[in-house]
Amino acid sequence: MQTSLDHLVIVAPTLEAGARFVSQQLGVELQPGGCHPLMGTHNKLLRLGTHSYLEVIAINPAALPADRPRWFGLDGLPDNVPPRLAHWVAKTDTLKTLNPIFAEVVGQVQPMSRGELCWDITILADGRLPLEGAAPSLIQWGQPVHPAAMLEDKGCSLQMLDIFHPAPERINHLLAAMNFSGPVRLHRCDSIEASRLVSCIETPSGLRNL
Template sequence: MELDHLVLIAPSLAEGVAHLRAALGLEIPYGGAHPEMGTHNHLLRLGERVFLEVIAVDPAAPAPAHPRWFGLDDAAAVRAEWDAGRRLRAWVARSTALDPLLAAHGGLLGQAMRVSRGDRQWRFAVRPDGALPADGAAPCVIDWGERGCPAAAMPDLGARLESFTIEHPDPARLRALHAALGLSAGPELRQGPAIRLRAIIGTPSGPREIG
């Protein structure tokens, strides 16, 4: 597994895009809707194989019969985290061996579901309660299939991922978990009082931090 994308979980897409506009000085392009999840997103390319996503519940879409991904069904918790300044809440790692990975770690990562956006389809692991694995300290896992990561086809606005860090009360334990999952390229881990994700994004106007 390796890092695929970072995820801002927003109370609404408008709030998420406005926050990134202020934080990065960039207008993040619209991505699309996910009919299986009742969500929609905007996407920012951060390199050839990595990107940033801001995602929210799509109020125009019917609610799915199963839990949404990224804990988005718990609107109160999403709002509380957002208002507390914890907005970069999740990250996604890609794998080409999703089934054996979930056979070994399904209790943490969930089970594979087929998801789509426009003409693109992929498989994504979702926990039965829709919650983030290890409250965001562990990755959500995706298998893009033959088409691979879409980052290279996104508009290039000059943004690049310079660093991605997770603060955690026990970084050694988290490092062991990441190793057990087979993560080959992931975040830097640091000691902190609580789980907190931070990223430095290089932009045409200089490096900016989001968290």
């Protein structure tokens, strides 16, 4: 298995709050994405390169109730919590033969779609974020052109993703087993409560953290 960084995930109580947060931090507007019928969610997007992007995702109030726990821990998100960079996703071309050892951490493979796009992605059965969001979900796209290439270029690019976790060696071992390559750094923090992700993004106004 070979993996590389695919996209960053901002979770928010509403799509409008998440898009406003990103726009205030980066100085650019996000593009409409679409709806995920299986999960009852919707998103907005920002291109970070030809093969990477940022996603703001929230529960879609107009959707039918999901018949399973929603992804990215959205079911447990308080209504008044501020938007935050909560997770990241790594892409691979061999997800259909996922090692059971990885599945214990990142979840089982689930077919997904949004409009004309389709993909397979790993999701834990209870919807939790893998290792508090520090470990990536894995994705395999079902079309040859990466979705990021279809987005408008707003002049933003990901420079680095810093991951803070009380057991960075566990994350490092997992990424090594996945043959991961990409702009990711691991740091130790004091507790699970202090776990966080920080991205450094080049924007038309200079470097910004998110």
